[in-house]
Amino acid sequence: MSKKSRQKRLPGEAYAPRIHARLWLIDAAGEHYLGVGKVRLMEAIDELGTISHAARKLGMSYKRAWSLIQEVNQLEDEIYVTREVGGAGGGHAKVTEAGHAAIARYRELEDDLRDFLAERARKRGGQA
């Protein structure tokens, strides 16, 4: 996505007609959070196998992606993304079982929110 189209984009995700939202899962200590950016990055790493390919897909720098991965790994006592340094292609990265569970938790919350907003709009005759 170009810089221009990103600037013109409406905020959040379109979960219902005329309602956008953004969700964050907060860690137990109330200090860190898992938002859609980190979830998308983990999904891209899961798909592509390296942080550099995932970063490129999402249009972010490797430095930014690496910084997000470090945050993700501080969320709970468990590691969400592991990384093998070196080797051909600069090393592979992998989403752990705990990381997959966190992604699923986030996406499930989104699905539930979408259902709730659809039901709410139905009750209100399509009104926000």
Place this chain on the structure above:
Amino acid sequence: MSKKSRQKRLPGEAYAPRIHARLWLIDAAGEHYLGVGKVRLMEAIDELGTISHAARKLGMSYKRAWSLIQEVNQLEDEIYVTREVGGAGGGHAKVTEAGHAAIARYRELEDDLRDFLAERARKRGGQA
């Protein structure tokens, strides 16, 4: 709020234990939105009667507040905030009936989201 504490703040609003969210109402044309920043500004104008006092309360510049008000007044065919220029104290600002309705719509959506998340957490035994 100081710049430092704002930077350390978690994103969104704490609508449920361990879940933060942010909501935006999108206009009919899908070009503009009403978020919590504009809602708070309208509420502060309604309370204090001038844009400058409202801006000061929210820690934003007059220029920023005025730019947000111009956006708010482009959301629908109706004006949400009117302003009398000049006079003692730099002129008064007023939230119109349509503006009050927009605030109510936003705050009602928030309340419904809070109820939904509480009910969802109850069903899941307190889990996000």
